[in-house]
Amino acid sequence: MRILIAFTSLSGNTRDVARMVRARCEAMGHVVTWIETDIQKLAQVAQDPHHDLYLLGAWTDNAGRTPSEMKHFIADLIEAVGKPAQLAVFGTGETQWGEEYYCGAVRRMATFFGTRYPRLEIEQMPHGDRDTIKIQHWIDHVLNSTLNCTENMPHADASRFVA
Ligand SMILES: Cc1cc2nc3c(=O)[nH]c(=O)nc-3n(C[C@H](O)[C@H](O)[C@H](O)COP(=O)(O)O)c2cc1C
Numbered sequence: 806m807r808i809l810i811a812f813t814s815l816s817g818n819t820r821d822v823a824r825m826v827r828a829r830c831e832a833m834g835h836v837v838t839w840i841e842t843d844i845q846k847l848a849q850v851a852q853d854p855h856h857d858l859y860l861l862g863a864w865t866d867n868a869g870r871t872p873s874e875m876k877h878f879i880a881d882l883i884e885a886v887g888k889p890a891q892l893a894v895f896g897t898g899e900t901q902w903g904e905e906y907y908c909g910a911v912r913r914m915a916t917f918f919g920t921r922y923p924r925l926e927i928e929q930m931p932h933g934d935r936d937t938i939k940i941q942h943w944i945d946h947v948l949n950s951t952l953n954c955t956e957n958m959p960h961a962d963a964s965r966f967v968a
Contacts, residue, residue, distance in 0.1 A: 806951065809851065811840040811882075812862030813875045818897040818930040819864045822940060825931060826860060826895065829944045842878040847885060854885035858893070858951045861914055865898040869909020879914070892918050893947045895925035922947050 808830050814820040820841075827837050840850050847854055859882070863875045882889075894915045898908035908926040915924050925943040927936055 806835045806857035806948075807838065807855075808835050808858045808860060809838045809840065809854075809856040810860045810862070811842055811847075811875075811878055812896075813842045813864065813872045813878075814862075815843075815864055815872070818927070819862050819895075822895055822897060822925070822927055822931050823860075823862045825937070825940045826862070826944050829941055830948070833948060835948070840878070842874045847878065847881045854882070856886075856889075858891045858947070859889050860947070861892065861894050863894075863896040863910040863914065865896065865902070865906070865908055865910040869902070869906035869913070871910040871913050875910065875914070879917075888918055890921070891951050892920050893922035893925075894918070894920060895927075895943070897927045897929060897931075899929055922950060 810823055810827055810830070812819050812823040814823070827839065830837050838851050838856065840847065861875070861879070863872055866872050894911050896908055896911035896914075898906075898911070900907050908924075911924050911926055923943065923946065925940065927940070931937065931940060
C-alpha cells in the first residue's frame with residue numbers, strides 16, 4: 806500500500822512514535838510518504854496526495870487542543886482528497902493534564918474524521934517493551950484492517966476505543 810504518515814512534534818516524542826510506525830510499515834513492504842507538518846506542506850511532498858492509508862500523529866497543546874500546524878495540514882488534506890475513510894490517528898500527551906485533556910488532539914482528530922480504527926495514545930516519549938509492543942500491535946491492526954477492508958472494521962464508533 807501507499808501510506809501517508811503526517812505528524813506534528815514539538816520536542817520529539819511524537820516523532821519517535823511516528824518513526825516506529827514508519828519502520829513497521831516499511832518492514833511490512835509498504836511505501837511511506839513522510840510529512841513533518843511543522844516544516845512541510847502536503848503539496849511540497851506528495852505529487853499525488855491520494856494514498857491507501859493515512860496515519861496522522863500529534864502532540865496535544867494546551868487543554869486538549871490540536872496544534873495549529875496539524876490543523877493546517879488537515880485543511881490541505883481535505884482540500885486535496887476529502888475526508889479519507891482509511892485514516893488512523895496516533896499521538897502523545899501527558900496524563901498530568903488530566904483525563905479530560907490527555908491526548909486531547911488525538912481524540913479530537915479521531916472524532917473529526919469519524920475514524921473506524923482505534924486510536925494510539927502514548928504517554929510522553931515511547932519507552933520500554935510495553936510501548937514498543939503497543940505500537941506494533943496498533944499498526945499491525947491498522948494495516949490488517951485496511952488490507953481486509955470493510956469486513957474487518959470492528960465497530961461503527963471505534964474512535965472511542967483506544968489501542
Ligand atoms: C503548552 C503545552 C500544553 C500541553 N497541553 C497538554 C494537554 O492538554 N494534554 C496532554 O495530554 N498533554 C499536553 N501537553 C504535553 C505534550 O502534549 C506532551 O509532552 C507530548 O508528548 C509532546 O510531544 P512532542 O514531543 O511530540 O512535542 C502540553 C505540552 C505543552 C508544552
